[in-house]
Amino acid sequence: MNKDKKVLLAPLDPVHDIGLKIMNRALKENGYETVLLPPDYQPEEILKAALDNEVGAVLISRTLGYGVAELLSKFIDQAEAVGLREKVKIAIGGMGIRVELAQELGYDAGFGPGTVPEQVIAFIEDREPVLDLSGAIKAKKDITTGYDYAYANKRIEELLDQIAEKTMTWAADKTTSAIQRAELRRQMLELPEGKEREEARKKYVELSDEKIRNFYENGTMPPYTRPLAPQEMADLEKYVETTKSQMRMKKLQKTDKNPTVFIQYGTGCPFMDIAHAKVGESWGADGVVHFDPSWNARAEGFLEGVLTHEQDGTIITWENLQKIKESLEPSTLWQVRAHRGLNTPETVLLAGKAGADMTKINVAYGSLGGGTDPARLTVDAIQCMKYAKEFGMPFDVVTNEELCGVPAAKAFAGMLTTAHIAIKMGCRPVLQPLFVYSPEVMITGEMEDNYVDFNAGKIMALRSIINAPIWPGAPIGFLTQTEDRVQSSLSTAMHGALASSLGVEAISIASSDEAYSGGPIAGPSRIDTLTALKESFRFFGSASIKPTEQAAVIAEKIVNGIIDTLEKALEYETFPVALYAGVYGSTAEGAYPGRGGKGTVVTK
Template sequence: MIDKKKVLLAPLDPVHDIGLKMIKRGLENKGHETILIPPDYSPEEIIKSIIDNDVDIVLVSRTLGYGVAEVLGKFIDLAEASGIRDKVKIGIGGMAVRPELAAELGFDAGFGPGTSVDEAVAFVEGREYVPAENRSKKNKKDITEGYDYLFHNKKIEKLLDSIVDGILDYVSDKTTTAIQRAQIRRQILESNSESEKQKLRRDYSKLCDDVIKSFYESGKYREKTRPMTNDEVDALNQYVDAVNSRMNPLYLQHVDKNPVVFIQYGTGCPFMDIAHIKSCEAWGADGAVHFDPSWGARTEGFLEGYITHEEDGSVITYENLKSIKKSLLPNTLWQVRAHRGLNTPETVLLAGKIGADLTKINIAYGSLGGGTDPERLTVDAVEAIKYAAEFNMPFDVVTNEELCGVPAYKAFAGMLIVSKLGLRLGAKPILQPLFCYSPEVMISGQMEDNYVDFNAAKIYCLRNIVNAPIWCGAPIGFLTQTEDRVQSSLMTSLHASLASSLGVDGISIASSDEAFSGGPITIPARIDTLRATQSSFRFFGQSNIVPTDNAHKWAKEIEEGIEAVLELVLKNGNFVNALYQGILGSKEDGAYPGRAGRDSVMKKIY
């Protein structure tokens, strides 16, 4: 049972006493007696009040910074001289106060900016302050939870089913070296015999490009990559352990409807990636997305070991991914992208084996905007989706071909085809519309007045079609940000709140370095946008941003456009040919069928 105390609350300040009023309420809720005196009392008058009221504890606040040390020093000297110092506990707090200053002057406690009411109450009650458990423990959120993938637009569903039938029939007798490598990699990971592993590595290297083959045959590293040294690996483990022991992550979300927030990393170095991820976790990021190097997508086969890279994108190896996964807090969502390139099945396999939560697959984007041959990626992606289903990893279907200039309705048609394919194969797709200032609207003018309506139209459209999770990408606000970190952070945070207002499940945010191309993204730039997003969520709470009538009008137009594109794909008879022919994004739109892996699909040998 806690003794009830008599507490004097004294603003040693000309005007400010809000903090003391909040503490007063907190103390009274706990049954303590409080006396709040008005601002602008002199130190002498406050000492007199302490004596006259015979209080147990005094909480003094000071907001104004000028002369703070002198004023507080005078106050504590008077307290000593008046003989109350031994009988009364005195704490000080406020914007101008730092705990070090309080200790130096001889106060019993000092509470700086950010002090909670509970902390002050704990001081009064003479107990140790323990932050509330529910705010210090974050949970990992399944953003697909609660979605049944029921199609509201039955016409679109029927078209998608027919197209998916065609895709599965098309790939049924085909394979690729990527599929074979994934099968071998699985055997390597599951084998307990070193000699068998060596044999499997030899088999693996035969299916790789020369640059990878020479790594397995002669230990030669690709240019601009190098192995991490043992002392670097040891130091990283110690660094992560030390950081995790003092982690107390912030929350970005202010209300339940705020989406989970992902950051994207890929500095080139897995250690720098981990350092960035740990800092982002601390500042409230809920998830991290792994970016691999662009050359990795054009190269047949993966390297092995802890490998760093001097350019953007972090090399995918089992060891690199494993070290990143090991560093994460238990609540952090982790995505490994497999949306383009010549190693998509193995990427998803590795991600699944290591315990990633999410992956990223989209045949249309990967082959029209990501440089991979459409036929090759179709065959590989079906296998990749099967791995995603096996490892229970939802995958987002990103539509960044819009950044090439492909209109939303075409990109969405491709996204819905791959999503339906995923559902058919037992996986959980997540719709990922681009949530930004895309070339389509730059040309057509839908964002001349505001950045709200067309983004809202996309979400309305998808919600009209299917009950599926939506994760806005990637990153939100792309092409609205400048090199100015304030403007950049603001644009990110406003897009975050718009996404929240529209009820989406996840967002990927950029750093405030998004528009800066002169060097690597820095960690302060990542913290800028995390802080901005947190503030924006706080600002809007449960309130909503209201789009104009254009949003619903454009949503309908996009939906009609999707239907027309799907009809064309079906009429064309073959999804792969539709990709080559530009039905899901043409050269005129700015989309070009990728060339990596052209003519590399093989007939299966039974």
């Protein structure tokens, strides 16, 4: 139909006509002359208006209800009887209307909820709609952009500087088998096939644990682990190709103020991880975080090949990481964690070479709650930072020792110490406070009234110290969520709204079955929390959640606690020595210096 003819818009409905009014405006803006009838007209009156105005199209709207299908069907019969049906296009729109129903009732088209004006105009003009997908096209974001790491709290900067200096000087002539293995792995990946590469591989195996040596020398797989078969690999390739061609990614953020959203994967199987990541991307996740199994981190040395694993956490191998990376959309941020265990330098190296956007480097949590020896993790972390810098990967520094019972102030002191070493090395760390119902607040009762003030106080404290990006996690609302789908989704959405309100750069979110410990996370549970979060961003828009005056009190208390912790730490020789001594969290508080890799730091 061309624009010489008018379009009649008629609500065949006693009340509702909003949809038609929106459509009327869009048609007018597109150069159409329209006739908009008010609600509560009889079919005969509508048909008369169509004939009188010699329209080219009739758009009927109606909310579906009891007996309505008959009414709509009858309208088509009446249109036929007056000779209108053959001459004009007739479409129906409204709540409950589906394409199939419209066809069944004899209409040329049906438009249900979510219809955009372009779809209706395209129908009138006999063409395919040209949909604006710009909202779904995402750009990859660097969450460290715009932060200069300038300290507003000079006392804290001075303390961190001294601790970092002493620690970096101490570590300068130290090395570990993990650092050596990382360099050997680099040779194994970069050298051409031949004697030199074989030599590097041999040395790598010599520097590994027995379990890992058995894999390389005898082909013995660790328990619950198997290589994926060639047919499975071919099937995966096809699956990824098909899925990528179907991808339409939702955007969670309503305003620029809303944070970047990460989900975590680590089902044990890289294929299932890919499936979950694609679900996450489709429903709006901006980034995905790789979780590895703890045994994988605790052994000296990594395995090789595309390997699946029947338990939590997906094994880090060069091939697994490559497969996962290949499956992701170009805009998706990908983080591989290297925050605890005995392979952290190799993890960052592999992540960087595989194209990861971010990693996770840590000393305090990995030492106090992650089971790794503080000295070993410190030396390895410095090497990790060198790789992170080489590959241009920012990394977050977690404070998960809070989950053990360490007070937020001490955990923050540990995070800032690690971050400060990183800043001095030219890296771009991201601070990761927990948004959590922690043991500390359970005891002190500081979250008795609400979940807002303590979390807000944490962000206010960090903001008063340093201009650095903040990424609460991981996941937000941890220990507030139950196995109830609605409760856990709502809790995530509320914490997400709070994070947005506080203007943080990113958040990590849980699935709606994160609190369920009887089995793996299921794909649909990821959609629950992403959808809930999107709704919270939509609900609040640019509006904010206002903490009570208590938040500022908490912030001040945290800042004072950080200063107190750092002053005590400075009395010790280095950062790891202070960690052993319990300055950053004591055994009474639930922090135990790890023993993994104890005594393995050597002088070069």
